[in-house]
Amino acid sequence: MVHIFLLDPYVGGDMDSEHLREVLGQMQDLEYYIITLTSDWYQTDYIKRIQEIFDEDDIRFYVCGSLETLNHTINCIDDLQAVEIAYIPAFPSDSFMKVFGEKASFFHDCDRMISGKAIPMDYIRTNHGKALNVFSVGYTLGFHSTSFVYRHKELDVHIIRGFLILLRMMLGREIDMKVEADGYSEQLKADAVFFGNGCCHASMLYYEKHPSLVDGRGTLCIHRKAGIFDVIRQYVHLRRKNYDLQKKDATSFLSCDVTLHSEEPVMGYMDEMPICTDRNWEIHMVRQGMQFVLPRGVSL
Numbered sequence: 533m534v535h536i537f538l539l540d541p542y543v544g545g546d547m548d549s550e551h552l553r554e555v556l557g558q559m560q561d562l563e564y565y566i567i568t569l570t571s572d573w574y575q576t577d578y579i580k581r582i583q584e585i586f587d588e589d590d591i592r593f594y595v596c597g598s599l600e601t602l603n604h605t606i607n608c609i610d611d612l613q614a615v616e617i618a619y620i621p622a623f624p625s626d627s628f629m630k631v632f633g634e635k636a637s638f639f640h641d642c643d644r645m646i647s648g649k650a651i652p653m654d655y656i657r658t659n660h661g662k663a664l665n666v667f668s669v670g671y672t673l674g675f676h677s678t679s680f681v682y683r684h685k686e687l688d689v690h691i692i693r694g695f696l697i698l699l700r701m702m703l704g705r706e707i708d709m710k711v712e713a714d715g716y717s718e719q720l721k722a723d724a725v726f727f728g729n730g731c732c733h734a735s736m737l738y739y740e741k742h743p744s745l746v747d748g749r750g751t752l753c754i755h756r757k758a759g760i761f762d763v764i765r766q767y768v769h770l771r772r773k774n775y776d777l778q779k780k781d782a783t784s785f786l787s788c789d790v791t792l793h794s795e796e797p798v799m800g801y802m803d804e805m806p807i808c809t810d811r812n813w814e815i816h817m818v819r820q821g822m823q824f825v826l827p828r829g830v831s832l
Contacts, residue, residue, distance in 0.1 A: 533590045535564040535646065536582060538605060540597030540622070542571060552596070555642045562646065569597075574604035583615070592616040592825065594645065599626055599665060603803040607661050612822035616650040619825075623735075627804070628665040630732035631743055635830045644827035651832065652820030653745050656729055656802070659814045663802035666733050667815050669792065670707055670724025670755070706757040709794035713752050713787040721757040727790050727815050728753070734804060737770040739784065745832055748819025752790055754783040790815040 537556075539549055549566055556564050567578075583591065593615060595602045602619050606612060621629055621639060629636040638644050656663040706721045726733060728751045731743040740751040755766060758781070766781045768774075778784065790813075792798075797809035826832070 533563075533592055534586050535562060535592050535594065536586075537564065537566045537594045537596055538601070539566060539568045540595075540601040541568055542597075552642070559643075559646065569601070574608055579605065579608040583609075590616075592618060592650070594618045594620055596620045596622070598622050599628055599803045600805055602628075602664060603662075603805060606655065606664060606822070612655065612662075613652075616823045616825050618645050618648070618650075620645060625735040627732045627735050628730050630738070631730045631745065632830060638827040638830050641827060644829060645825065648825045648827040648830070650823040650825045651746075653822055653824040653832075654729055654748055654750075654820060655818050655822050656727065656750065657816050657818050657821075658800070658802070659812070660800060660807050660810065661802055663729070665730050665803050666726055666728040666801075667813075668724060668726035668733065668801045668804075669709075669798045669813070670722060670726075707794055707798055708796070709792055709798070711754060712791040712793075713785075714789060716785070716787075720754070722754055723757055723763065724753075724755045725792060726753050727751070727787070727817075729817065737767075738773045738775075739770060739778065741773070741775045745824075746820055748817050749786040749788055750790075750817045752783075752785060752787045755781065756783075788817050788819075 537552060539552065541548070549568055552566055556562060556566075567582075569578075579593075593605060595605050595617065598621070602617075606617065609615060609617075619628075619639060620642070624636075626636075629639060632639070656667050658667055706723060707725075708721050709725070710717070710719045711722075711725060726739075728739060729743070729745065731740040732738050739753050743751070758766065762781065766778070769777045769781065792813040792815070794811055797811050798813075799809050800807050800813055
């Protein structure tokens, strides 16, 4: 197997190329390559070229960066079952890693990652690309943006993020849309709709107590238009993992397929990044459609 490390230098973190080479150099009989990404790498055919070079080998990509870097990677790969994807997150607050609880720290251990095994895992596919953790419209904030974190590393990003999310929730405009999902259909006005594969959105908004990454279903959450104090209550319940109380403020259930239709184009976010605007969004949970590496000592 060929081990290819995609290193995003724009997110900071402890995983720099020198440290990585030092760790990997101590491992015997390991064929590895370290590629330091440029700011616009995902707009090129980086991944396809690598797959062409090693077309006769089994490939494992290690994405060393943010959820944004991981999202760009999976969207550059046509067949997510043809390669293995490993994720070494740059941030302890990474939204997707919340699924793994205390063992999320194992994903930072190169030895555990290299000796880990790939399992078939779900991912989200839409008519405008793929997502691993969550698709959303309405109030959402992509402050895993590498430029923000890189330029403001000295600040407590978690506090800033929480304040801006709350502000966005209170000031965001409502969306008039029709939501359809596995037999459910309703025309409504919503502050936000999101469809999650994990348990956490925007690093601190917890919406699912018992997530599954292999059953082909995601959690659909619909937050209807509400007053400012209702929005603040929703925010508190999401942050404090008050799952039972959340059900009083939002419609939430498991689904495989979701369709959103609105008269006006709405911005769609994938893994907290703005992608594009559209009137129609088709979202599907692909059951066990990718090969995702779990570090040694972690299981689902």
